[in-house]
Amino acid sequence: MKIRILRQTEPDGDAYWESFDYDGTREISVAALLDHLNYNDDIINDDGVKTTRIGWDRSCMQGMCGACAMVINEVPSLACDTFLNKLKGNTLTIRPLRKFPVIHDLIVDRSVIQENLKSTDVYIGEYNPKENEDHRHQYEVAKCLKCGLCMEVCPNYRGGESFYGAMFANDCYLVYARNRKKSADMKSTYADHFGRTCSKSLSCMDVCPMNIPMIASMAKLNR
Amino acid sequence: MKNVLIIGSGISGLACAVKCAGLGLYATLISPVSSERSQSVMAAGGINAVTEECEEGDSVSCHIEDTLRGGARIGGKNAVTGLCEHAGDIIRYLEGIGTVFSVDSNGRPMIRAFGGQSFKRTHYCGSSTGKQIVSALIMEARRYEADGLIERKLRLDFHSALIKDWECFGALLYDEKKRLLVPFYADALVMATGGQNALFGKTTGTCLCDGYAAGKLFMQGADLKNLEFIQFHPTTLETAQKKMLISEAVRGEGGRLFYEDGGKRIYFMEDKYGPKGNLQTRDLVSREINNIGRDVYLDISFLDKKQIDVKLPEVRDLCRKYGGIDISQTPIPVAPAVHFFMGGIAVHLNHETNIKDLYAVGECASMYHGANRLGGNSLLAAIYSGWVAADDIFGRTENKTHPDFDRAIRNEEDKLTGLMSSKSSFSVIHIRDMLSDTMRKDMNMIRTESTLKEGIDDVDYLLSVAGQIWYDSSESTYTNYSLTGLLTLARAALTSALSRTESRGAHFRNDHPDMDDDYAFSTLISYDDGAYNTCLDKERVYEN
Ligand SMILES: Cc1cc2nc3c(=O)[nH]c(=O)nc-3n(C[C@H](O)[C@H](O)[C@H](O)COP(=O)(O)OP(=O)(O)OC[C@H]3O[C@@H](n4cnc5c(N)ncnc54)[C@H](O)[C@@H]3O)c2cc1C
Ligand code: SF4
Numbered sequence: 070m071k072i073r074i075l076r077q078t079e080p081d082g083d084a085y086w087e088s089f090d091y092d093g094t095r096e097i098s099v100a101a102l103l104d105h106l107n108y109n110d111d112i113i114n115d116d117g118v119k120t121t122r123i124g125w126d127r128s129c130m131q132g133m134c135g136a137c138a139m140v141i142n143e144v145p146s147l148a149c150d151t152f153l154n155k156l157k158g159n160t161l162t163i164r165p166l167r168k169f170p171v172i173h174d175l176i177v178d179r180s181v182i183q184e185n186l187k188s189t190d191v192y193i194g195e196y197n198p199k200e201n202e203d204h205r206h207q208y209e210v211a212k213c214l215k216c217g218l219c220m221e222v223c224p225n226y227r228g229g230e231s232f233y234g235a236m237f238a239n240d241c242y243l244v245y246a247r248n249r250k251k252s253a254d255m256k257s258t259y260a261d262h263f264g265r266t267c268s269k270s271l272s273c274m275d276v277c278p279m280n281i282p283m284i285a286s287m288a289k290l291n292r
Numbered sequence: 293m294k295n296v297l298i299i300g301s302g303i304s305g306l307a308c309a310v311k312c313a314g315l316g317l318y319a320t321l322i323s324p325v326s327s328e329r330s331q332s333v334m335a336a337g338g339i340n341a342v343t344e345e346c347e348e349g350d351s352v353s354c355h356i357e358d359t360l361r362g363g364a365r366i367g368g369k370n371a372v373t374g375l376c377e378h379a380g381d382i383i384r385y386l387e388g389i390g391t392v393f394s395v396d397s398n399g400r401p402m403i404r405a406f407g408g409q410s411f412k413r414t415h416y417c418g419s420s421t422g423k424q425i426v427s428a429l430i431m432e433a434r435r436y437e438a439d440g441l442i443e444r445k446l447r448l449d450f451h452s453a454l455i456k457d458w459e460c461f462g463a464l465l466y467d468e469k470k471r472l473l474v475p476f477y478a479d480a481l482v483m484a485t486g487g488q489n490a491l492f493g494k495t496t497g498t499c500l501c502d503g504y505a506a507g508k509l510f511m512q513g514a515d516l517k518n519l520e521f522i523q524f525h526p527t528t529l530e531t532a533q534k535k536m537l538i539s540e541a542v543r544g545e546g547g548r549l550f551y552e553d554g555g556k557r558i559y560f561m562e563d564k565y566g567p568k569g570n571l572q573t574r575d576l577v578s579r580e581i582n583n584i585g586r587d588v589y590l591d592i593s594f595l596d597k598k599q600i601d602v603k604l605p606e607v608r609d610l611c612r613k614y615g616g617i618d619i620s621q622t623p624i625p626v627a628p629a630v631h632f633f634m635g636g637i638a639v640h641l642n643h644e645t646n647i648k649d650l651y652a653v654g655e656c657a658s659m660y661h662g663a664n665r666l667g668g669n670s671l672l673a674a675i676y677s678g679w680v681a682a683d684d685i686f687g688r689t690e691n692k693t694h695p696d697f698d699r700a701i702r703n704e705e706d707k708l709t710g711l712m713s714s715k716s717s718f719s720v721i722h723i724r725d726m727l728s729d730t731m732r733k734d735m736n737m738i739r740t741e742s743t744l745k746e747g748i749d750d751v752d753y754l755l756s757v758a759g760q761i762w763y764d765s766s767e768s769t770y771t772n773y774s775l776t777g778l779l780t781l782a783r784a785a786l787t788s789a790l791s792r793t794e795s796r797g798a799h800f801r802n803d804h805p806d807m808d809d810d811y812a813f814s815t816l817i818s819y820d821d822g823a824y825n826t827c828l829d830k831e832r833v834y835e836n
Contacts, residue, residue: 097533098614101532121766129497133334135329187437192435194390195388196387196388207392213427
């Protein structure tokens with residue numbers, strides 16, 4: 070199997086493709102594969118040349134933290150829960166999320182996610198629920214990993230200047246539902262930075278590793 | 293206004309920052325990656341507290357007694373009393389900031405049973421308690437960010453504390469983006485760096501908790517405590533990427549442990565301990581599995597598929613995804629793995645270390661859990677300890693001026709530049725691998741004098757070469773400079789385990805299988821220019 074990885078040494082450096090050969094089991098995840106390439110022995114590319122180890126973010130390694138978000142065969146995915154035997158073909162292409170600045174190889178800077186939530190005061194403050202709150206949906210929404218996959222896949226998300234992506238809609242909904250004093254503000258914040266621009270491609274729902282039904286957040290806030 | 297620097301943004305670091313800000317202190321929270329990636333998000337089961345929701349007959353004193361008993365009587369009574377007395381407030385606080393607890397039809401938080409407790413008192417948020425708490429605390433941190441009282445900074449790693457004459461003035465950090473060391477001066481430094489997972493390689497937790505900070509502070513003069521007490525979880529699924537925790541709920545639903553002998557299933561726990569054998573404590577089950585010395589399986593396939601879907605959906609999904617196993621058809625191969633560290637940085641009741649203005653909170657500190665932790669008590673301790681440290685810092689009057697650290701910092705910069713400009717094909721990762729092999733072999737759940745001594749010899753050898761291997765430019769700078777701290781911590785843990793010639797809680801010595809009253813105290817270890825000195829805290833200087 071050929072593994073093609075889009076690499077970049079430094080934040081300002083040029084990106085370049087490097088390929089590796091792999092003929093081990095396909096019963097492993099892309100995360101385990103990256104570990105294997107890095108640490109099985111010296112890391113050798115498909116020209117037989119020793120190269121530098123591949124940089125990537127990881128933490129829980131079981132789909133609970135969102136660290137290892139990257140684009141695998143053109144699909145924004147978590148490396149730890151994407152398995153080789155579920156992928157088609159004999160070539161695997163991995164590149165960093167392109168909507169965020171690259172720090173090193175597959176490591177990107179996702180601080181814009183927090184910055185946007187901060188600048189728009191998306192916080193509950195005090196639990197003061199609206200009546201008829203949808204508890205189940207709030208539970209799902211609060212599981213958001215802030216992984217950025219929904220932003221990567223979204224045709225409307227550029228760099229987070231004014232449209233902030235699906236995770237933003239979810240967090241707005243959480244605040245809207247959990248503190249009725251902020252409900253009105255959240256609706257307009259949502260409209261300014263999500264609702265008015267979203268073209269409802271809903272591709273975010275296809276890639277969300279937590280399977281958060283964003284459409285429910287949108288429906289509640291569009292009401 | 294006082295400046296507080298907090299290293300680590302899991303639940304304990306977040307709780308401390310938010311409390312500091314609430315008191316009007318200015319808190320800077322640093323970590324390499326955001327709170328969403330901390331180990332705290334993995335905590336599934338719940339958080340203990342006696343509240344109005346609890347069963348009749350339960351009381352705070354009962355929670356205290358369960359905790360002290362679970363910790364095999366070396367936890368401090370005052371410390372544990374403080375923890376349990378504040379537990380109800382903590383649940384109310386978490387509710388008040390909007391944590392999505394599992395609630396009953398009246399909107400009141402629900403409780404479940406957890407091992408080692410006389411009553412049901414574990415409050416939970418579905419199967420993602422830690423994650424839900426982190427989400428709520430992040431929102432609170434954001435609220436104070438808007439007020440300018442909290443700043444959260446990413447891509448920064450702890451390098452060392454800025455200490456002079458047993459007083460701390462902040463920390464030296466490694467900036468991953470600028471690729472250089474930066475000093476950060478503060479009136480107080482709070483460590484919230486989590487457990488020591490990396491000593492053992494793959495564990496149930498995250499590789500970001502490596503124990504380096506504890507090891508480095510130890511080398512800088514901080515005492516460590518109870519390092520020999522490491523909790524193993526009996527049922528984990530080994531995969532190519534990690535050891536995944538298979539929840540106790542499987543055994544709670546009737547799951548049976550067995551091994552195969554000549555095609556026959558031997559239900560060894562039931563054979564030895566009767567019908568409830570599979571539900572014995574984590575330590576005991578772990579040791580029994582270890583003693584079997586062959587592949588052990590956990591079977592729940594006899595349960596109706598619908599029941600599995602309703603009662604064990606997370607376990608079903610995890611086994612299917614990561615192990616390719618349909619648990620309604622096939623038993624799960626399981627093995628014990630490192631899960632939680634009761635030991636860590638020694639702290640007094642106010643969570644300050646033996647170095648003035650240096651604090652430690654959460655799993656990186658050793659407090660409350662004694663020789664063994666009750667499930668659900670560590671999330672509680674993470675929040676409570678963050679609060680205690682913040683209150684104590686608030687109570688201090690002075691705004692500090694720091695001495696001149698320029699020379700010391702230049703020295704560290706030179707060392708790092710030297711490390712980075714040298715060339716070697718010998719990877720630090722290989723030394724880390726050798727370390728975790730040693731720890732898994734010699735600091736396993738069953739220990740003897742000879743295995744511990746072998747472990748010490750091995751780690752001493754690794755320490756002797758660590759000074760000679762050079763920078764591996766392929767690895768992150770942090771991975772390189774953290775090696776010596778990790779090895780030193782491992783050496784301290786092995787030394788602590790060797791010094792405790794009895795068995796207690798999670799520490800089991802095959803050559804000293806009984807509990808010995810003379811050892812009913814915490815182990816302290818200090819570092820003096822390469823010497824590792826242990827003693828029992830008989831005066832209960834730290835935890836009383
Ligand atoms: C699978 C699993 C399930 C669990 N379930 C439960 C449960 O149900 N109930 C319960 O009470 N407990 C549970 N626990 C234990 C509990 O999750 C932890 O004890 C608790 O979350 C620790 O919180 P913390 O804030 O101390 O550390 P963590 O959440 O581990 O955070 C540590 C922080 O420090 C940072 N850090 C580490 N090293 C450095 C460094 N050198 N420089 C800078 N930053 C650094 C990390 O990036 C992170 O931000 C569970 C643990 C696991 C692994
Ligand atoms: S909504 Fe889903 S895809 Fe988007 S950041 Fe959250 S977890 Fe990731």
